[in-house]
Amino acid sequence: MVSSTNESPVPGGDIPRQELINDAVIRLAGNSQDGIQTIGGFLARLAGRSDQDVITYMTIPSTISGGPSIFQVRIGTGEVLSAGDQADFLVAFYQHSYEAHIGSLREGGVLIYDTDHVKPNLDDKRFVNFGVAITGLTIEAMGGAAKDKGKNMFTLGLLARMFSLQVDKLRALVTERFGGKDEGILRSALVAFDAGFAYPADSALKRYFKFAEAETPNARPQVTMDGNQAIAYALVAAGVRYGAAYPITPWTSIMEILRAELPKYGGIFVQAEDELAASSLAIGAAYAGHLAVTGSSGPGISLKQEMLGWAVMAEIPLIVINIQRGGPSTGLPTNVEQSDLMQAIYGSHGDAPRVVLAPRNVEDCFHTALEACRIAREYSVPVVILSDQSLATRIEAFDEPDLDAVFVPPSLDLRPRSADFKPYALDRITQHAPPGTRFEGTYPTVSGLEHDEAGHPTANPAMHMKMTAKRREKLKKLAATLERPEIFGEQEGDTLLVGWGSTWGPIREAVRRGRAEGMKIGQVHIRHIHPLPPELERIFSRFRQIFVVEMNDEGLYGFGQLASLLRARYALPNIRSITKTDGLTFKVREILEGVRRLGGDAVSTFSLYPDL
Amino acid sequence: MSTGTLDTPAPRPPLTRKDLRADHPTWCPGCGDFAVLASFHRVLEKMQLPHERIVTLAGIGCSSRFPYFVNSHGGHFIHGRALPFASGVSLSRDDLHVFVFGGDGDGFSIGGNHLQHAGRKNIKMTYVIMDNSVYGLTKKQTSPTSPIGFKSKTDTTGAFDRPINPMNTLLASGATFVARSHATQVNHMVEMFERAMKHDGFSVIEILSECVEFFPGAFDTSVPRKGGSFVAIEEKRGDGSPEDANRHDPTNLESAFALANEQWPGVFGVFYQVNRPTKNALEAGLIAKARERTKGASDLDLLRATFNRLR
Ligand SMILES: Cc1ncc(C[n+]2csc(CCOP(=O)(O)OP(=O)(O)O)c2C)c(N)n1
Numbered sequence: 019m020v021s022s023t024n025e026s027p028v029p030g031g032d033i034p035r036q037e038l039i040n041d042a043v044i045r046l047a048g049n050s051q052d053g054i055q056t057i058g059g060f061l062a063r064l065a066g067r068s069d070q071d072v073i074t075y076m077t078i079p080s081t082i083s084g085g086p087s088i089f090q091v092r093i094g095t096g097e098v099l100s101a102g103d104q105a106d107f108l109v110a111f112y113q114h115s116y117e118a119h120i121g122s123l124r125e126g127g128v129l130i131y132d133t134d135h136v137k138p139n140l141d142d143k144r145f146v147n148f149g150v151a152i153t154g155l156t157i158e159a160m161g162g163a164a165k166d167k168g169k170n171m172f173t174l175g176l177l178a179r180m181f182s183l184q185v186d187k188l189r190a191l192v193t194e195r196f197g198g199k200d201e202g203i204l205r206s207a208l209v210a211f212d213a214g215f216a217y218p219a220d221s222a223l224k225r226y227f228k229f230a231e232a233e234t235p236n237a238r239p240q241v242t243m244d245g246n247q248a249i250a251y252a253l254v255a256a257g258v259r260y261g262a263a264y265p266i267t268p269w270t271s272i273m274e275i276l277r278a279e280l281p282k283y284g285g286i287f288v289q290a291e292d293e294l295a296a297s298s299l300a301i302g303a304a305y306a307g308h309l310a311v312t313g314s315s316g317p318g319i320s321l322k323q324e325m326l327g328w329a330v331m332a333e334i335p336l337i338v339i340n341i342q343r344g345g346p347s348t349g350l351p352t353n354v355e356q357s358d359l360m361q362a363i364y365g366s367h368g369d370a371p372r373v374v375l376a377p378r379n380v381e382d383c384f385h386t387a388l389e390a391c392r393i394a395r396e397y398s399v400p401v402v403i404l405s406d407q408s409l410a411t412r413i414e415a416f417d418e419p420d421l422d423a424v425f426v427p428p429s430l431d432l433r434p435r436s437a438d439f440k441p442y443a444l445d446r447i448t449q450h451a452p453p454g455t456r457f458e459g460t461y462p463t464v465s466g467l468e469h470d471e472a473g474h475p476t477a478n479p480a481m482h483m484k485m486t487a488k489r490r491e492k493l494k495k496l497a498a499t500l501e502r503p504e505i506f507g508e509q510e511g512d513t514l515l516v517g518w519g520s521t522w523g524p525i526r527e528a529v530r531r532g533r534a535e536g537m538k539i540g541q542v543h544i545r546h547i548h549p550l551p552p553e554l555e556r557i558f559s560r561f562r563q564i565f566v567v568e569m570n571d572e573g574l575y576g577f578g579q580l581a582s583l584l585r586a587r588y589a590l591p592n593i594r595s596i597t598k599t600d601g602l603t604f605k606v607r608e609i610l611e612g613v614r615r616l617g618g619d620a621v622s623t624f625s626l627y628p629d630l
Numbered sequence: 631m632s633t634g635t636l637d638t639p640a641p642r643p644p645l646t647r648k649d650l651r652a653d654h655p656t657w658c659p660g661c662g663d664f665a666v667l668a669s670f671h672r673v674l675e676k677m678q679l680p681h682e683r684i685v686t687l688a689g690i691g692c693s694s695r696f697p698y699f700v701n702s703h704g705g706h707f708i709h710g711r712a713l714p715f716a717s718g719v720s721l722s723r724d725d726l727h728v729f730v731f732g733g734d735g736d737g738f739s740i741g742g743n744h745l746q747h748a749g750r751k752n753i754k755m756t757y758v759i760m761d762n763s764v765y766g767l768t769k770k771q772t773s774p775t776s777p778i779g780f781k782s783k784t785d786t787t788g789a790f791d792r793p794i795n796p797m798n799t800l801l802a803s804g805a806t807f808v809a810r811s812h813a814t815q816v817n818h819m820v821e822m823f824e825r826a827m828k829h830d831g832f833s834v835i836e837i838l839s840e841c842v843e844f845f846p847g848a849f850d851t852s853v854p855r856k857g858g859s860f861v862a863i864e865e866k867r868g869d870g871s872p873e874d875a876n877r878h879d880p881t882n883l884e885s886a887f888a889l890a891n892e893q894w895p896g897v898f899g900v901f902y903q904v905n906r907p908t909k910n911a912l913e914a915g916l917i918a919k920a921r922e923r924t925k926g927a928s929d930l931d932l933l934r935a936t937f938n939r940l941r
C-alpha cells in the first residue's frame with residue numbers, strides 16, 4: 019500500500035506534486051514474451067542498490083508458447099515481507115491483462131494501460147486511469163522497424179519517470195545487462211528507455227512519486243537474486259563441486275547454474291538420463307569422497323526415494339534439494355505448494371532418518387544451503403532442503419553475505435587408515451574412508467545392506483537394532499545443537515502462528531497487522547523441520563491457540579502436514595491448521611481471516627464421525 | 631603405518647592373489663561366478679594396479695555381491711543403478727580404477743536405460759555382466775535373457791517373451807569396448823578383462839555364468855566338456871595373409887553386429903573396440919577451458935566476482 023508519509027507540493031505554479039512513499043506494489047501484466055520479468059528484474063536490482071527491500075512474485079504459464087503472465091514487484095524503504103496482497107500500480111499491456119488483474123488493484127491505485135491494446139472502463143472511478151500509447155510510442159522511438167520489441171524498456175523508462183527513480187543507476191544496470199552483447203541491442207534498449215522516460219507522465223498524472231531514502235543505509239552492499247540462485251551459489255561457497263540432476267520445473271535453474279558454474283571451480287555437474295540415475299551419480303560422487311548434490315521437484319523427488327534410503331543406510335553425506343510445486347503427480351508445475359513435507363521426512367522405505375531444512379526467504383536459501391552442507395559433512399547424513407516454487411522464482415535484495423566467513427574449500431580426505439579402522443563404529447558418528455585411501459589389511463565395502471561396525475553385511479537382529487539407533491541418535495545429537503526458535507510479536511498470549519518455508523514473510527506481516535489491530539499474536543517459524551529444534555514445547559505452552567499456517571491440504575483429520583507432525587510430537591489439542599491449496603502464496607489477509615474464523619473455539623472442531 | 635599419499639604412494643610389496651581376496655563368497659557351490667571372481671583376482675595380480683585405487687561396485691543380485699569378495703574399496707548399491715553410481719565415482723575421481731559387476735537382470739532389465747547412457751557418454755569404467763539367464767537372488771524368475779520356453783516361477787509353462795540379445799544391446803549402447811566370454815574359460819576371461827581394463831573408455835564384458843541352482847546347463851552348448859563348442863573370434867592381425875581377409879575387424883561396427891546376430895550360443899571374444907573421447911576427458915576439457923578463462927582466480931575470488939555482478 020502506498021503510505022504517503024509526506025505530501026510536499028513543490029512551490030512554483032503547476033509543477034506536479036511529489037508524493038513521498040515508502041512502499042509500493044507494482045503489478046506488471048502482459049504475456050510471458052513481453053519481457054515483463056526484465057522490467058521487474060531491473061526494478062528489483064535498483065531497489066537492491068538503493069538499500070531498499072524488495073520482493074518479487076511472478077506467475078508464468080506452464081505452456082511452452084507463452085501466454086498471460088504477471089510480474090509483481092514490491093519495493094519498500096524498510097522491511098518488505100511479502101509481495102503484497104493488492105497492487106498499488108497496475109501496468110496492463112493487453113485487454114486480458116486488464117480484465118484479469120484490475121481486481122487486484124486497490125482502490126485509489128493507479129492503472130497504467132497501453133491505449134493501443136486496452137480499453138478500460140473509464141467510468142470506474144475507484145482507480146486513477148493513466149493511458150499511454152506504449153506500443154505506438156515504442157515503435158516510433160525505435161524507428162518503426164522494431165515492431166513492439168522494446169515495449170518493456172519503454173515501460174521501465176515510464177516508471178522511472180513516475181517514481182523519480184535514479185536514472186543513472188538504472189542506465190548502469192541496463193548497460194551491465196545488455197552491454198557486451200551486440201552493441202545494437204544495448205543502444206535500442208536505451209533508446210526505448212529514454213523515450214519512456216521522456217513521456218510527460220507527471221503532467222498527465224498530476225503527481226509523481228518518490229521513494230523515501232533508506233534511513234539507515236546498510237553497512238554492506240546488497241545483492242539481488244532469486245531463491246534458486248541463492249541455493250546454487252551457496253552450494254558453491256560450501257565446497258560442493260559435484261552433482262547430477264534431470265530437468266524439471268521449478269528446480270531446473272539450479273542445475274543450469276551449477277552446470278555452467280562448476281567447471282570454473284574444477285567441478286562437474288551431470289545432466290543424467292533420469293532422476294534415479296541423477297541421484298545415483300551424486301551418491302557415487304559422495305561415496306568417492308566429495309559432498310555432492312542432487313535435486314528436483316515433486317515427481318523427480320519421488321523417483322529418488324530408493325537412492326535416498328541407500329544414502330541413509332550407508333550414512334553418506336548428500337544434499338537433496340526439493341523445489342516443491344503443486345502435487346501430487348505432475349500436479350501444478352508452475353504453482354506453489356508445501357505438500358512434500360511428509361515425503362521429505364519419511365519418504366523411502368524403512369526407518370530412514372535424514373535431516374530436513376526449509377529456508378524462509380531468498381537470503382535464507384543461501385544460509386540454509388550452507389547449513390545443509392555443514393550438517394551433511396559433520397553427521398554423514400543426507401540433508402533435504404525443502405524450498406518451493408515461490409522462493410525459487412522470487413527475487414529479493416539482501417545484505418551480501420560475508421563470503422570470506424562462509425567459504426568452505428572442497429576437501430577429499432585420503433589419509434591412510436589402520437587395520438582396525440571401522441567406518442560404522444557404534445560409539446561415534448560414521449566416518450568413511452573414500453576409495454583411494456590406503457588401508458592396512460581389509461578394505462571397506464559400503465552397502466545398503468545392514469552392516470556391522472566394519473561395514474560387513476549382517477542380518478543379526480541385535481546389530482540391526484543398534485545400527486538403527488545409531489542412525490537415529492545422530493539426529494538427536496544434532497537437535498540438541500539447534501538454535502531455539504525465537505518468537506516474533508507477542509511473547510505469550512492468545513494466538514501463535516507457526517509456519518515453515520516461504521510463508522515466513524506473509525505470516526510475519528499478519529502478526530504485525532494483527533497486533534496493530536490489538537490481537538495478542540506471535541509467530542514462530544520452524545526452519546529445522548527434522549529434527550525439530552529444542553524448546554518448542556515451552557513456546558507452545560505460552561499461547562492459548564496455535565495455528566500452523568501452511569500451503570497444503572488439511573488432510574483426513576483436519577491437519578496440514580507440519581501440524582500433524584507437531585500434534586504427534588507434542589500431543590497438544592490446541593494445535594490447529596490454516597491451510598490452502600490454490601497454488602498461490604498466502605495473502606496476509608487470508609491468514610488473518612483464518613485466525614478470525616477459527617479463533618473463538620479453543621478445541622478442534624474435527625470429528626472422526628462427522629455424521630453422528 | 632603407511633605414510634603414503636595419493637601422489638606419492640609409499641613403496642610396497644607386490645600384490646598377491648591372497649591380498650586381493652576378501653570374505654569367502656556366499657555363492658552356491660558350483661556357481662559360475664566363482665570362476666569370474668578367480669580370473670578377476672588373477673588379472674589384478676597380473677596388472678599390479680595400486681591396491682587402494684581399485685574400486686569394485688555393483689547393483690543387486692547374486693553376482694552383484696562381487697565387491698564383498700574382492701579386497702578393494704567397494705560399493706554395493708541398489709538394484710539396477712550400479713552404472714550411474716559408478717559414473718559418479720568415475721567422473722569425480724580420475725585416479726581410480728572403476729569396476730562394476732552385476733547380473734543380466736540388474737544390467738539389462740531394471741538398469742537397461744543406464745547402460746545406454748553410460749555407453750553413449752563413454753564414461754571410463756569396466757562393466758562385467760555375469761549373465762546366467764535367470765534371476766538368481768530372487769530364486770528363479772524369468773530374466774531378460776532367458777530363452778523362449780524356459781520354465782521359471784514367473785513362467786511356469788515356459789517363457790514366451792523374446793529374450794534380448796545382449797551383444798546387440800551393448801553394441802547399440804555406444805560402448806567403446808564390447809566383449810563376450812564364458813565362465814568355464816578362465817584364460818579367455820583373463821584376456822578379456824585385461825584388454826577391457828586397458829581400454830580408455832566404457833568397456834563391457836558379458837560373461838555367460840551358469841546358475842547351478844536355478845538354470846543348470848544353460849550354457850552347455852558352448853562348453854566343449856559338455857559336448858558343445860566354444861568358438862572364439864579370430865581377430866584381424868593385419869599380416870597380409872589370405873586368411874586375414876576373413877578375420878573380424880573389431881573397429882568395424884557392422885561386422886560386430888553381424889557377429890552379435892549369429893545363432894545362439896554364438897561366438898566369444900572382442901566384438902568391438904574403438905577410441906572415442908571419454909566423458910571424463912571431455913569434462914576435464916571443459917574444466918580446463920573454464921579455468922583458462924578465469925585466469926587462475928581462486929574459488930573465493932570467482933565467487934566474489936559473481937556476487938559483485940549480482941549487486
Ligand atoms: C527395486 C528392486 N526391485 C526388485 C528387487 C529384487 N531383486 C533382487 S536381485 C533381483 C534380480 C537379480 O537377477 P540378476 O540381476 O540377473 O542377478 P543374479 O542374482 O542372477 O546374479 C531382483 C529382481 C530389488 N532388490 N530391488
Ligand code: SF4
Pocket residue numbers: 656657658660661662663692693762766767840841842843844
Ligand atoms: S542362486 Fe544361482 S546365481 Fe545365485 S549363487 Fe546360487 S548358483 Fe549362483
